[in-house]
Amino acid sequence: MATTSDVKTRAGARTRPGVLDKPKRATPDAVLDALATQATRLRVRRGQNVVLTLDGGEAAFIVRSGALMLHVTMPDTPRQVVATLFPGDVLRSSFAPPHAGATLTAASQAEIWRVRWTVLESLLAANPALARFVQDAMAAQMARHAVHLAAIGQFSGEQRVATILVELALRTGTPSSAGGLVLDMPLSRRDIADHLGLNADTLSRIMSRLRAAGILGHSERNRVVVRDFLALAGRSPAARCLAEIHSDEGRLLAQIG
Amino acid sequence: MATTSDVKTRAGARTRPGVLDKPKRATPDAVLDALATQATRLRVRRGQNVVLTLDGGEAAFIVRSGALMLHVTMPDTPRQVVATLFPGDVLRSSFAPPHAGATLTAASQAEIWRVRWTVLESLLAANPALARFVQDAMAAQMARHAVHLAAIGQFSGEQRVATILVELALRTGTPSSAGGLVLDMPLSRRDIADHLGLNADTLSRIMSRLRAAGILGHSERNRVVVRDFLALAGRSPAARCLAEIHSDEGRLLAQIG
DNA sequence: CGTGACCTTGACATTTCTCAATAATGGTGG
C-alpha cells in the first residue's frame, strides 16, 4: 500500500494540492508489529489520565485506537487542549512542556502502546520502516498543530467551531438516513471549548446559532447532526486544508472542492 | 555531553522540574558535520522567503544561525506565525499544512542548511547521533508549540505580550548599563502581532501600557528595553515554563524562581 | 427521586477589533 502511494498522487490532476505531495503514512499495523514485544498495551476509558512518564524517565506512546487529548494548564488560566491524538499518532513525554500542568487524558475508550523512549530510539535505528512511520506521524502532527494554531489565533468563534466540526466530520462522520451527517463526539462541550480557546458558554451560543441557521440539527448528548456540510465547510477557512489532510479517509472531499 | 545530562539533573534538588528531565540536546556543530557534504547552505536576509520544497519534493531545513518564521494564511483571515525557528531547529516541508498559504520567512539574517528529505532520512538511519539530534529538536519544538498554543488560546493580550518578551529576553536579552535588559528584536510589531494572534493596534496599545507601568523603557525601532524583568515575568503565566525550556541558555533563571 | 454533571440562555462587563488620523522611522535619490 505504501509503495503505491506515488502512483496515486501523481496520477491525479496536479492542481497544487499543497506545498507538495504529502508523505503517505505507512500502514500502521504491519510496521508497528515491531513494537509488539516491547510495548505495554494500555487500555483506558474516557476521562482517564495517562501518566506521561515511565519510571520517571521518558516514554513514547503510540495511539492504536480511540482518541486522547494532551492538555496544558498554565497558572491562573483555563486549560488548553494542545493536541488531539488519534490512532497512529505518536507522543513523546518531552512533547509536554515543563511547569505547564500537562496531562494526557483519554477522550474515549482507547488503546495506547507505551515504550520506553530509549527502547524506541534503538528500534528506530534498526528498523527504517518504523523510523519512517514515526517521522511521518510527527510531521502530520506538526501540520495539524499549525492549522490548530492558525484557527485559534485568527479565526472568529464561529469559524473555529465550524473548523472542528468539519474535522470531526471528516474523521468520524457517518451519513444518516435524513441526508445529514452524524458525528459521535468523543469530546464534551467543555473539551471542545478548551480545544478552541473559547469559553464554554460562548461555544454553546455559537452552536445554537448554527442550529438556528439550519446547519446543525438537534443533537443528543455526545452527538451532533450536521444537516448542511457544505455550509459548514463554507464557514471554516480551513476546510480545504483539512480535506487535504484527511484525504486518506477520503470521504466528503469532492464536495468541498 | 549528552551522556552526562542525567548526572546533572539528578544531583540538583528534584523539585519537579516538569514532567521529567528534558532531553539534553546534543551539541549541534559536531553532529551536524555529518550533513556538511550533503546540505545546501542558504543565506537569507531579513524578509526573504525560502521555498519550502526542493525540486517539488520534500526537503528538510536545519537552522544554523538567525531566526525564521513559518507562517500560514488561511483564506479570508490574517496570517498566523505558527513557528519561530532558531539555530538547531529542524523543519520538514510537510510540517506546513496544505492549502494554507504556508511561507517560511527570515526574521533576521540567517543561515539554513537544506537537504532533500530522503537524503536526511538515510543519514538518520546511519547516524544515531544525528537521529537523536533531529528527534530532540522536534520534541523541543513540540513543547514550544504547546506553550504557544496555550498562550494564544488562554492568555489575555497583556499576558501574551509579556510571554513573548520573556521568551525573547531569555533567548537574546543582554543586560544594559542602566540595569535593564536590551532585546534586539528580530521581529517587527506586525510579526509579533501575527505570532500572538493579536491585532497590531492592540499590541501597540499593550506595549504602551507596559511602558507606562515602568516595565518597559523607551525603545527604538527593532529594540525593546525591559526595565523590570521580574514584573514582566510576573505577568506571564508561562514564565516558569519558558525559564525551564530555555535553561540551556541559563541566564535570568534564578530570578524567576 | 434526588443529585451532580453538563448544557443552554440572558444580562451585563470587558476585551479586542476596526477604522481613521497622526507621528515616527529608515531608505533613497538629488
Place this chain on the structure above:
DNA sequence: CCACCATTATTGAGAAATGTCAAGGTCACG
C-alpha cells in the same frame, strides 16, 4: 547632507466579539 517617500508604529473613538455571572433546564446514575 537633506528632502521626500513608503513603511511602520501610535493613539483615539466607536463597534463588535467574547467573557463573566447567574438562573434554569436536561440527562444519567445511583
